[in-house]
Amino acid sequence: MQVTIKEIAAAAGVSPSTVSRALGNKGYVKSETMERIRAAAAALGYRPNALARSLVRRKSNTIGLIIPEIENPFYSEIISGVERVATKRGYSIILVSGYSETGEAEVKTLLERQVDGIIHGGAYTTNTTIFRLKAEGFPVVLLGRRLPGVETDCVIVNDRLAAYQLTNHFIKLGHRRLGYIFGKDESTGSSEKFAGFRQALADAGIELEPQLVEKGNLQFEGGYRAAQKLLALSPRPTALIAGNDFMALGARQYVCEIGLRIPADVALGGFDDILWSSIQGVELTTVAVPRYKMGAMGAELLIKKIEKPGQGEVEQIVLEPKLIIRRSCGYQG
Amino acid sequence: MQVTIKEIAAAAGVSPSTVSRALGNKGYVKSETMERIRAAAAALGYRPNALARSLVRRKSNTIGLIIPEIENPFYSEIISGVERVATKRGYSIILVSGYSETGEAEVKTLLERQVDGIIHGGAYTTNTTIFRLKAEGFPVVLLGRRLPGVETDCVIVNDRLAAYQLTNHFIKLGHRRLGYIFGKDESTGSSEKFAGFRQALADAGIELEPQLVEKGNLQFEGGYRAAQKLLALSPRPTALIAGNDFMALGARQYVCEIGLRIPADVALGGFDDILWSSIQGVELTTVAVPRYKMGAMGAELLIKKIEKPGQGEVEQIVLEPKLIIRRSCGYQG
DNA sequence: TTGTACGCGTTATCAT
DNA sequence: ATGATAACGCGTACAA
Numbered sequence: 001m002q003v004t005i006k007e008i009a010a011a012a013g014v015s016p017s018t019v020s021r022a023l024g025n026k027g028y029v030k031s032e033t034m035e036r037i038r039a040a041a042a043a044l045g046y047r048p049n050a051l052a053r054s055l056v057r058r059k060s061n062t063i064g065l066i067i068p069e070i071e072n073p074f075y076s077e078i079i080s081g082v083e084r085v086a087t088k089r090g091y092s093i094i095l096v097s098g099y100s101e102t103g104e105a106e107v108k109t110l111l112e113r114q115v116d117g118i119i120h121g122g123a124y125t126t127n128t129t130i131f132r133l134k135a136e137g138f139p140v141v142l143l144g145r146r147l148p149g150v151e152t153d154c155v156i157v158n159d160r161l162a163a164y165q166l167t168n169h170f171i172k173l174g175h176r177r178l179g180y181i182f183g184k185d186e187s188t189g190s191s192e193k194f195a196g197f198r199q200a201l202a203d204a205g206i207e208l209e210p211q212l213v214e215k216g217n218l219q220f221e222g223g224y225r226a227a228q229k230l231l232a233l234s235p236r237p238t239a240l241i242a243g244n245d246f247m248a249l250g251a252r253q254y255v256c257e258i259g260l261r262i263p264a265d266v267a268l269g270g271f272d273d274i275l276w277s278s279i280q281g282v283e284l285t286t287v288a289v290p291r292y293k294m295g296a297m298g299a300e301l302l303i304k305k306i307e308k309p310g311q312g313e314v315e316q317i318v319l320e321p322k323l324i325i326r327r328s329c330g331y332q333g
Numbered sequence: 334m335q336v337t338i339k340e341i342a343a344a345a346g347v348s349p350s351t352v353s354r355a356l357g358n359k360g361y362v363k364s365e366t367m368e369r370i371r372a373a374a375a376a377l378g379y380r381p382n383a384l385a386r387s388l389v390r391r392k393s394n395t396i397g398l399i400i401p402e403i404e405n406p407f408y409s410e411i412i413s414g415v416e417r418v419a420t421k422r423g424y425s426i427i428l429v430s431g432y433s434e435t436g437e438a439e440v441k442t443l444l445e446r447q448v449d450g451i452i453h454g455g456a457y458t459t460n461t462t463i464f465r466l467k468a469e470g471f472p473v474v475l476l477g478r479r480l481p482g483v484e485t486d487c488v489i490v491n492d493r494l495a496a497y498q499l500t501n502h503f504i505k506l507g508h509r510r511l512g513y514i515f516g517k518d519e520s521t522g523s524s525e526k527f528a529g530f531r532q533a534l535a536d537a538g539i540e541l542e543p544q545l546v547e548k549g550n551l552q553f554e555g556g557y558r559a560a561q562k563l564l565a566l567s568p569r570p571t572a573l574i575a576g577n578d579f580m581a582l583g584a585r586q587y588v589c590e591i592g593l594r595i596p597a598d599v600a601l602g603g604f605d606d607i608l609w610s611s612i613q614g615v616e617l618t619t620v621a622v623p624r625y626k627m628g629a630m631g632a633e634l635l636i637k638k639i640e641k642p643g644q645g646e647v648e649q650i651v652l653e654p655k656l657i658i659r660r661s662c663g664y665q666g
Numbered sequence: 667t668t669g670t671a672c673g674c675g676t677t678a679t680c681a682t
Numbered sequence: 683a684t685g686a687t688a689a690c691g692c693g694t695a696c697a698a
Contacts (some may be wrong), residue, residue, distance in 0.1 A: 004675055015685045020677060027678095028683050050445040051388050052675035055690045060384065062446075065428075071413035073406030073608070080404035085431050085502065092446060095398075097416050112383040113395075113425060144597045251610060256613040275406070279582060280589035281614035292404065337691055348669045353693055360694085361667055385691035388674045670697075674689105682685080 003044045011040040023048070045050075054114060061091050063302060064110035068122040069096040074246065074274055074291070078121055078143060089303050091116070098122065101186075103129045117302045123147060124186035139305040143298045145188045151314040153305060159189050159271075162173025162197025162287040162321035166269050167241060169285070169323060171204045173330055175239040175267060178206075179230035181216040181223055181251060183243035190218075190243050193271065197241065210233045212237060216247040223250025231255070231266070239267035239329070245274045245286055252282070252328075263330035273324050285329035288322040336377045341391035344373040356381070373601075385461035387447060388426045394424050395636060397443035401431040401455040405626070407579065407607060411454055411476060414628025422636050424449070431455065434519075436462045450635045456480060472638040477622075478521045486638060488631045492522050492604075495620040496529025499602050500574060502618070504537045506663055508572040508600060511539075512563035514549040514556055514584060515646040516576035523551075523576050525584060526604065530574065545570060548579040556583025564588070564599070572600035572662070576618055578607045585615070596663035606657050618662035621655040 005023075009016045014033060021027045022037040023046075027231050029037075040046075052106035053059040055186065060136055065082055079095070086093050094113060096106040098120070107129045110118055117139030123130050127147070133140050134152050142154035170178060180197055183190030194213075200206050214229050223242050240255075242248035248270030255266050262268050272276065273288035297317055325331050338356075342349045347366060354360045355370040356379075362370075373379075387393040399417055400408050412428070419426050427446060429439040431453070440462045443451060450472030456463050460480065466473050467485050475487035503511060513530055516523030527546075534541050547562050549555035556575050560583065563570055573588075575581035581603030588599050595601050603610065606621035630650055658664050 002675085005677095006675080016675090017677080017686080018684055021684085024677080030683060033683085047441070047445055049388075049447060049675050051384050051393065051447050052690085053677075054386060055382075055384050055675080055692095056677045058690070062427075069413075071410045071418055073409045076406045076409055077404045079428070080430070081430060083403055087429065092427050092429070092442060094395075094425050095412070095416060096420065096425070097413070108380070109420075109425060112380055114382060114384050124360075147518065253613050276609050279609065279615065281585050282612065335691080338693095339691080349692080350694075351668055352668080354668090363667060365668085382691050385674090387692075388676090388691085389693050391674075585688080668698080670695105672694090672696105675693090677689090679688085680686090682683100 002049065003046045004049075005046075008037060008040045008044060010216035011044060012036045015289060041280055043276060060114040060116055062113065062115045063091050063093050063299070063306075064107075064113075064115040064118040065093045065105055066094050066098040066103060066110075066118065066120045067095065070095070070097045072246075074244075074272060078290035078295035078298075081292040081297075081300045082119055083295075084261055085296045085299035086303070089299075091299075091303065103127050107133065116306045117141070119143060119298050119302055122187070124184075126186050137309075139302055139309070141298045143294055143304070146316070148188060151300055151316075153315050155294050155301060155317045155319065156189075157289050157294070157319045157321050159192035159321070160196040160199070162271060162289075162323075163193035163241075164195075164200045165321070165323050166271070166285075166287050167197045167200035168204075169325065169331075170239050170241065170267060170329060171200060171206070173267070175235045176206055177228075177235065177239075179233075179237035179240045180213045181226040181230070181240060181242035181247050182213055183216060183218045183247070185217070193240050193243050195228040216242060216250070218244055218247060220246050220250040220253075223247030224254045225250075227251035227254040230260070231260070237266070239268040239269070243271060245272040245277045245284060248284055249282070250274060250288070252284070262328050267330045268328040277324075278326070283327035285326045285331070286324050288324050290319055298315065335382065337382075338379075341370060341373045341379055341600070344377060345369045370609060379536060380400040393449055394412040395446065395448045396424050396426050396632070396639075397440075397448040397451040398426045398428050399436060399439055399451065399453045400428065403428070403430045404443075406577075407577070407605060408454055410624035411628035411631075414625040414630075415452055415632045416628075418629045418632035419636070422632075424632075424636065434459050435663050436460050440466065449639045450636055452631050455520070456518075457518055459519050470642075472635055472642070474631045474635040474638070476627055478651070481521060484649075486632060486648050488627050488628070488650045488652065489522075490652045490654050492525035492530040492654070493532070493544050495622075495656075496526035496574075498529075498654070498656050499604070499618075499620050500530045500533035501537075501612045502658065502664075503572050503574065503600060503602060503662060504533060504539070506600070508653060509539055510568065510570045510572075511545065512570035512573045513546045513561040514563070514573060514575035515546055516549060516551045516580070520541045520551070520562075528575050548573060549583070551577055551580060553579050553583040553586075556580030557587045558583075560584035560587040564591070564593070570599070572602070574602040576604060578603035578610045578617060579607045581617055581619070582609060582615070585617070595661050600663045601661040610657075612661070616660035618659045618664070619657050621657050623652055627652060
C-alpha cells in the first residue's frame with residue numbers, strides 16, 4: 001500500500017498540510033517538527049505521488065518526445081540529449097514513436113497525460129496536428145526540420161549550407177556529373193539539402209540533368225535502389241551524393257555488389273555522420289550533424305518556453321554543419 | 334483552459350457522473366443522452382485528464398523503461414519493441430537512462446510517477462534497487478541479463494549457447510589460438526558468453542591461456558585496446574572473438590590500422606548482429622540477437638504481470654541465438 | 667437510468 | 683508556526 005502524507009502526519013502528530021510544507025520546504029515550519037516529519041517519512045518509506053502533485057499544481061514536469069522510427073539509430077543520440085537535459089531539469093520524458101503522418105494519436109496520448117510540452121524529432125510538412133498545437137500556444141519544439149508556413153521554435157542544422165559545402169567539395173575534386181539521391185518530399189531538410197546541391201552546381205556553371213536525381217526515401221533500401229537507377233545511366237555519374245548516410249550506405253552496398261570501386265569508379269557522399277560512416281573500409285565523406293547537441297538544445301529550449309510562457313518570440317536555433325572528408329570522395333589529405 | 338467533465342455535464346444538462354459513465358461506457362446510460370454527451374464533448378474539444386484518472390483508478394497505464402546508454406544504437410530496437418507493444422496495449426512509456434550503477438535515482442523517479450511496472454534493459458549485478466523492487470512484488474522485467482541469486486522475470490538470449498556455437502565454428506575452421514575480448518564483469522551476459530567460449534575450447538581439447546583474454550568493457554574503444562594487447566602476443570592469435578559487435582568493430586579498426594587483413598591474418602567474430610556488421614567490407618561473423626523481439630516480449634511479459642498480479646511464477650523467456658556466418662571468419666560458403 | 671457524495675494524494679489559501 | 687478547508691479532474695458506490 002502507498003504511504004501517504006496523511007500517515008506521516010499521524011505518525012508525527014501534525015496535520016497533513018504541515019507535512020506537505022515540511023517536505024516541500026515551503027513556508028515556515030519549526031526545525032524541530034521538521035525533524036520529526038522527516039524521520040517519520042523516512043521510517044515509513046514515503047514516496048510522493050507525482051500524479052497527485054501534478055494534478056493540483058497543473059504541471060506534470062513531463063515532456064513528450066515524438067520520434068519517427070525509434071529503431072533508426074540516427075535518433076539514438078537525439079533521444080540521449082533530450083533525456084539528459086530533461087532529467088537534469090527535473091522533467092521526465094514520455095516517448096512515443098511517430099509512425100503516422102499526422103501524429104494525431106501520439107499527440108493525443110501525450111496531451112491526455114498532461115505533458116508540459118512536446119519535442120518532435122522529425123515532423124513532416126503534412127503534420128497538421130503540430131500546427132494546431134502551435135496555434136493554441138502549446139509549447140512545441142521541432143528538431144531537425146521546420147514546418148513551412150508556420151514559425152515554430154526549433155533546433156535545426158543549416159542543411160542548405162551543408163549540402164552546398166559538400167557538393168562544392170566534390171566539384172572541386174573534378175566531378176561534373178553528380179548523381180543525387182533525394183530524401184523525402186515531406187521533410188524540409190531534404191528540400192533544403194537539394195537546394196544547396198543545386199546552388200553549388202549552378203555556381204559552378206554545371207547544368208543539372210533531371211535524370212540524375214532519384215528519390216531514396218531516407219532508407220538504406222531506397223539508397224540501394226536509387227544507386228541502381230543512377231548507375232545504369234550512360235554516361236555514368238562519377239559521384240553520388242545522398243541526402244543522408246543511411247541512403248549513402250545503401251548506395252555503397254550496390255556499388256560494391258556490381259564490382260565498382262569507391263572512390264575510383266564512383267565517389268560517394270552523405271549527410272549526418274552516423275557511426276558507421278567512420279569505420280575502416282567505409283570511410284564516408286559526409287557532413288556531421290550534432291545530434292546530441294540538437295536534442296539537448298531542443299530540451300533546453302522547450303523547458304524555457306514552458307517555464308517562461310507568453311513572452312514568446314519564436315526561437316530558431318541553427319546549428320552549423322561540419323564537412324567531414326574521408327576516403328569515399330577520393331580526396332587524398 | 335482545460336475542458337473538464339463538469340463543463341460537458343453543464344452543456345449536456347446532466348451530472349458529471351453521467352458524463353463519466355457515458356464516456357467510459359460503464360453502467361447504464363440512455364442512448365439519447367449518450368449522444369448529447371458525446372456531441373458536447375466533441376464540440377468543446379474535451380480531452381480526458383489521464384493524471385486524474387490514474388489517481389482515482391490507482392493505475393497509471395504507464396511503464397518505466399530503463400536503458401543504459403541510450404545513445405548506444407544497440408538499444409534502439411529494444412526500445413522500439415517495447416514502445417510498439419506498450420502502445421498497442423494502452424500503456425505509455427517513461428524513458429530514463431540508467432547511467433548510475435544502482436539505478437537508485439531513476440527508479441525513484443519512476444515510482445513517484447506511479448508507473449505500473451518497470452522494464453530494465455541492462456541491469457548490472459550490482460543493482461540492488463531492482464532486487465528490492467522484486468522483493469516487494471513490484472512488476473519488473475529484465476532484458477538481456479539476469480540478476481544472479483534472484484529469480485526475476487526476464488527475456489534473455491541463450492548467451493552461453495551462442496558463444497559455444499560461435500567459438501565452435503572458429504575451431505572447426507582450424508583456429509586453435511583464439512583471443513577473447515571479454516565484456517564487463519557486472520553483466521551476466523558477458524560471463525555466460527565467456528563460459529560458452531571456454532566450454533567450446535574444452536570440448537575441443539584446447540587449453541585456454543589466460544593472456545588470451547582481455548577485457549573490453551563492451552565499448553568500441555575497449556575492443557580497440559584489447560585487440561592492441563592481444564595482437565602483440567607471440568605467437569599471435571589467429572582469431573579474435575569479442576563479447577559484442579561493438580567491441581569486435583573496435584578490434585577490426587585496430588587490425589586494419591596495423592595493416593593486417595581480415596580474415597586472412599586474423600579472423601574475427603562478435604555478438605549481436607548490429608546493422609554495421611552486415612555492410613559490405615565489414616561482413617562480421619556474429620550471433621544474431623533478436624532485439625526487437627526481446628523488447629516486444631519484455632513488454633508483453635510485464636503487462637501480463639501487471640494485469641494478472643499475484644499468480645506469479647517467475648517467467649524466464651529464453652530466446653535462441655542464431656549464428657550468422659560472414660566473411661570475417663574466413664569461411665567460404 | 668441518473669444524480670449525490672465521497673475519495674484518490676497532494677498543494678494552496680486563509681485563519682488561528 | 684500550524685491546521686482546517688477547498689480544490690485539482692475523475693470514477694464509483696449508493697441512493698433516488
